[in-house]
Amino acid sequence: MLRYLSQQSGPVQAGVISRDVGLPRSTTYHLLDTLVRDGFVTHLPEEGRYGLGLAAYELGSGYDRQVPLQRIARTPLTALADRCRHNSHLAVMHGRDVVYVIEERAPGQPRLVSDVGVRLPAHLTASGRSMLAALPDAQVRALFPDASAFVTRHGAGPTTITELRALLVRTRRLGMATEEGEVTPGFSSVAVAVLDHLDHPVAAVAVTFASDALDEVQLTALAERVRRTAAEVGRRLGGRAGQ
Structure with a gap:
């Protein structure tokens, strides 16, 4: 009941x-x-x-006090970084930003801007896009009511709600979110949202890599690993992975 x-x-x-x-x-x-x-x-x-x-x-x-999200997700994120040899992250939504709560750096990989505690615009990051794609359209519209809500870092990324909606439609179709150089030039990311039992995005699992490091086959394999990790985090939270 x-x-x-x-x-x-x-x-x-x-x-x-x-x-x-x-x-x-x-x-x-x-x-x-x-x-x-x-x-x-x-x-x-x-x-x-x-x-x-x-x-x-x-x-x-x-x-929440006894089993925080970071504790639940740490082991799957570490395993993901070890397997794919690229930095893995866990982020949560805060308004129209994402906040990074875990970064697992793979051996030999550089420190990235997405360190723990860093906030970035959700519409520019793969993590944010994966979570936005899981929200109702009305909620996305409320988060981005006008052009002033769309900031850029390097002159790239959506600048209108129409462009953002098209990007989220593509994210749902692919089953993953991507970004290419919109956060840091020369680096790309893939992400999958973690959904709770009400299908609400509570977090996102992402991996960041040099943009020229993977071919299409390798990228597909990496996306599947991200999806499996998001599924595991979702299972531990009592929910599931999307999209």
């Missing part, structure tokens, strides 16, 4: 809960009364609906 409530966009009537969860009405009301008493569910009597309570939030917060 708690899992069902967590997947709804707002509070739900008891009858709907009973129907969707597949429980008798009497059992549903009994369980709801117990969960309300313990603070896991809140009852809104004016609306006749039930939603998650403060205790559910505290439970989720405890999980």
